[in-house]
Amino acid sequence: MSNVVLHGHKFRIKISAAEIQKAVGDVARQINTDLKGKKPLFLAVLNGSFMFAADLMKKVNIESEISFIKLASYNGTSSTGKVNELIGVNEDIKGRTVIVIEDIVDTGTTIEVIVAKLKEMGAAEIKIATLLFKPEAYTKSLPIEYTAIVVPNDFLVGYGLDYNGLGRNLADIYVLDYVADQKK
Ligand code: 5GP
Ligand code: MG
Secondary structure: OOEEEEOOEEEEEEEOHHHHHHHHHHHHHHHHHHOOOOOOEEEEEOOOOHHHHHHHHHHOOOOOEEEEEEEEEEEOOOOOOEEEEEEOOOOOOOOOEEEEEEEEEOOOHHHHHHHHHHHHOOOOEEEEEEEEEOOOOOOOOOOOOEEEEEOOOOOEEEOOEOEOOEOOOOOOEEEEOHHHHHHO
């Protein structure tokens, strides 16, 4: 499919399924080399990373575990303000090598919160593996160890990423087609 329509907006193909698979394979190879013998715990951030996590883990061949986490954001009391809670960390992560699997690192705000919480819980070493990275939007200094694909500052959907809930099931990654969208 070269074009898709989601909630009435046109998107055109940007990164093919084949390109994605090749980039995911490259990340898996680096991880297999770097983390052999460390018995790492992968923590995939839901919902967006589910497809990347599945494809990545099929290519990871070192002894490792995977679990799924979610960053829940809600409004606390007037004194606590906005509260972020990391849910789903059921394993004892003290002293372990943890790899956070993300769909996309944009400004870096989300990953910074997640890494801080995992540090508090006692992880010995935390690395980030992201499918997509937008360096032009990134405002943090945390190193992103494993990036499958570097992308410009466009709005992307597909392969786990959604537009208001739609598009996560697409095997390719699409970008909002501003020109076609204006002509409607
Ligand atoms: P952050 O700015 O904290 O790094 O990214 C926050 C979240 O914004 C990401 O986890 C992702 O859910 C969403 N996001 C950022 N850029 C895009 C994009 O291009 N497409 C989609 N669908 N979501 C994005
Ligand atoms: Mg995300």
